[in-house]
Amino acid sequence: MDRKTEQQLLRLLVGELSDEAAQNLRLRLENESELQHAFTVLQERWQTLELPPLETVHPSFTSRVVRQAVTGPSFEAAGLGRSSPLWARATAAVALAGGILVGVLLASPSDTDEWAGWSAIEQTQAEVYWETLSASSDNLVREDLR
Amino acid sequence: MPNVLLDDTSESDWQLLSRTAEGEEDAFRQLVERHQDRLVGLCQRLLGDREEALDAAQEVFLKTYGKAGSLQPNGELFTWMYRVATNHCLNRIRRRKLAQFLSLTPDPGAEAASLEPVDNAPDALATLESRRRWRQTLEAIGALPESQRVVLILARFEGLPYRQIGEILGISEGAVESRLFRAMRHLKGAQESASLGVSR
Numbered sequence: 001m002d003r004k005t006e007q008q009l010l011r012l013l014v015g016e017l018s019d020e021a022a023q024n025l026r027l028r029l030e031n032e033s034e035l036q037h038a039f040t041v042l043q044e045r046w047q048t049l050e051l052p053p054l055e056t057v058h059p060s061f062t063s064r065v066v067r068q069a070v071t072g073p074s075f076e077a078a079g080l081g082r083s084s085p086l087w088a089r090a091t092a093a094v095a096l097a098g099g100i101l102v103g104v105l106l107a108s109p110s111d112t113d114e115w116a117g118w119s120a121i122e123q124t125q126a127e128v129y130w131e132t133l134s135a136s137s138d139n140l141v142r143e144d145l146r
Numbered sequence: 147m148p149n150v151l152l153d154d155t156s157e158s159d160w161q162l163l164s165r166t167a168e169g170e171e172d173a174f175r176q177l178v179e180r181h182q183d184r185l186v187g188l189c190q191r192l193l194g195d196r197e198e199a200l201d202a203a204q205e206v207f208l209k210t211y212g213k214a215g216s217l218q219p220n221g222e223l224f225t226w227m228y229r230v231a232t233n234h235c236l237n238r239i240r241r242r243k244l245a246q247f248l249s250l251t252p253d254p255g256a257e258a259a260s261l262e263p264v265d266n267a268p269d270a271l272a273t274l275e276s277r278r279r280w281r282q283t284l285e286a287i288g289a290l291p292e293s294q295r296v297v298l299i300l301a302r303f304e305g306l307p308y309r310q311i312g313e314i315l316g317i318s319e320g321a322v323e324s325r326l327f328r329a330m331r332h333l334k335g336a337q338e339s340a341s342l343g344v345s346r
Contacts (some may be wrong), residue, residue, distance in 0.1 A: 007327055014301060016308055016323075045333055049286070049302050050279045054187040055196070061182060065204050066175050069211040 001038055009039050013046055159223035167214035174214075178207050181224060184304075185231055191299045192235040194284070202238060206231045221313065228306075229314045232296060286336050294329035301326055 011017045012025050029036050157165075157173075159180070165173035185206060189199035209230055210223075217226070287295055300311045301322075308319040308326075315322070 003327075007323060010327055010330060011323070014308075014326075041334075042330070045330065045337065046302065048279065049283050049298075049333075050276075051191065051283055051303060052276075052280050054183070054190060057182045057186050057200075061186075061200060061204070062175060062178050065178050065182075065207045066171060068204065069174060069208055070171055 001034070005035070006038070006042075009035075009042055012039070013042055160219040163210070163214050163217065163223060166211060174211055177210070181227065182207075184224075185227060188228065188231055188299075188304060189235050191303050192232065192296070193238065198238070202231065202234055206234060225310055225313050228300075228310075229316070232300075232314055236292070236296070286333050289336060290329050290332055294325045294332065297322055297325040298329040 008017070008021075008025055012022055017025065029039055157176070159177060162173045162177045162180075166177065182203065186199050186203040189202040189206075190196055193199050193202060206227055210217075210227060217223070287298060290298065296315065297311060300306045300314065301308075306314070308322045311322045312319045317325075
């Protein structure tokens with residue numbers, strides 16, 4: 001059976017065929033056993049799809065929803081609203097960047113002299129290190145020459 | 147809208163929403179009462195868990211409330227709510243990377259709860275048989291690709307026409323038909339495999 005006929009059967013099953021088309025197909029079903037069989041199988045497959053019946057929603061749900069809507073947090077807070085407008089997001093980004101900048105400034109030494117002092121100490125320590133290293137290298141070379 | 151019966155005196159959804167936007171709490175209450183069963187049902191079918199479905203439906207109603215003043219009366223409000231609910235449920239599933247969604251069962255406890263007969267049927271055999279069928283359906287639907295699964299749930303369990311499913315999912319009627327067709331073919335293959343397995 002071709003796909004088009006199968007789709008017609010499915011349309012008939014779910015009530016999507018026009019009256020005229022449905023009538024024509026029913027006539028064919030009466031006369032064509034293969035078609036009739038295919039439709040029966042399709043019907044059975046459709047009807048075996050069963051799920052538990054749904055419970056009626058408790059009236060307290062209605063009250064809860066209405067109360068939440070009228071007095072509770074807005075739907076935006078529920079995560080369903082539109083995302084924030086561009087200006088709000090831009091303001092938030094600027095505020096965040098400003099905060100970071102302030103944090104960096106506060107964490108940095110404010111006195112430049114003090115910073116220069118630290119730099120000088122670091123330089124001195126480096127110099128000591130290199131001197132020690134070159135001295136020990138010289139010793140090793142002398143021992144090798146002996 | 148199928149299954150939502152309104153008598154001549156009932157206000158339309160859009161009228162209720164309009165009054166909601168004007169701050170009339172009772173209008174919103176009516177809107178929730180009118181649609182809560184179907185919306186929670188849809189979420190439960192998609193999420194496989196009653197409690198999560200209630201949360202999801204609540205968020206959809208809150209979004210409806212929040213949008214009351216800006217939504218334009220275009221088409222059916224409930225179709226829009228269905229679309230929001232469907233997208234929301236799918237996002238939830240994707241967010242939690244729910245591998246168990248393949249069986250529509252987030253956890254064993256939820257599964258047991260979702261398969262519990264509602265009316266406490268006294269006939270134990272009938273209850274067992276019902277559970278067996280439900281489990282089979284859960285497994286079969288869970289094995290479908292997401293796009294086909296959603297269409298099947300909307301068509302089979304929500305009874306929606308192709309046109310409305312297309313509106314909810316933002317796809318054409320042809321795409322709805324194609325996905326449903328492929329879903330049914332998948333199910334056919336699954337049933338044949340299962341029957342082969344049983345006969346061995």
